[in-house]
Amino acid sequence: MPVCRNCHSRISKFDNDVCPVCGCKNPLEGVASETIEITSKLDVNSPDYKDYHPKHRLTVFFLFFLIGFTGAPLFYLKKNKFALIWLISNIAFIAILGSILAFLTPLETYLGYLIVIAITYLVNLGFGLFYLIKKDLKDGRGEFLI
Numbered sequence: 097m098p099v100c101r102n103c104h105s106r107i108s109k110f111d112n113d114v115c116p117v118c119g120c121k122n123p124l125e126g127v128a129s130e131t132i133e134i135t136s137k138l139d140v141n142s143p144d145y146k147d148y149h150p151k152h153r154l155t156v157f158f159l160f161f162l163i164g165f166t167g168a169p170l171f172y173l174k175k176n177k178f179a180l181i182w183l184i185s186n187i188a189f190i191a192i193l194g195s196i197l198a199f200l201t202p203l204e205t206y207l208g209y210l211i212v213i214a215i216t217y218l219v220n221l222g223f224g225l226f227y228l229i230k231k232d233l234k235d236g237r238g239e240f241l242i
Contacts, residue, residue: 101123
């Protein structure tokens with residue numbers, strides 16, 4: 097549906113004389129009113145879609161399952177900023193809480209770190225299951241996961 101060039105409200109293509117919302121004359125001047133059929137199939141051989149590579153939910157799950165603490169699944173989804181935050185927060189969580197458990201409790205040093213690594217692994221596994229089960233998630237380019 098086309099939008100008014102002045103107020104950006106959705107208007108009918110038949111309101112090309114005056115915008116019914118803001119009163120602007122010729123609201124569709126310079127605005128393309130082309131529409132696409134959303135039920136059409138995607139032609140992957142078309143040059144328009146040569147960079148289209150859908151991401152798979154199962155791949156995201158296995159990346160979270162195997163190396164989720166590194167942020168690799170989020171890099172795969174093209175969510176680079178969130179992936180860096182994920183990596184840094186996992187390392188900080190393991191280092192800080194592992195040190196607290198290792199040195200301030202009567203646990204053995206390695207046992208404190210193992211507990212924190214196990215917690216981090218379970219959290220990453222939970223996020224992997226979330227991406228596997230949830231159906232309407234998108235990647236960093238705004239495309240749905242398949």
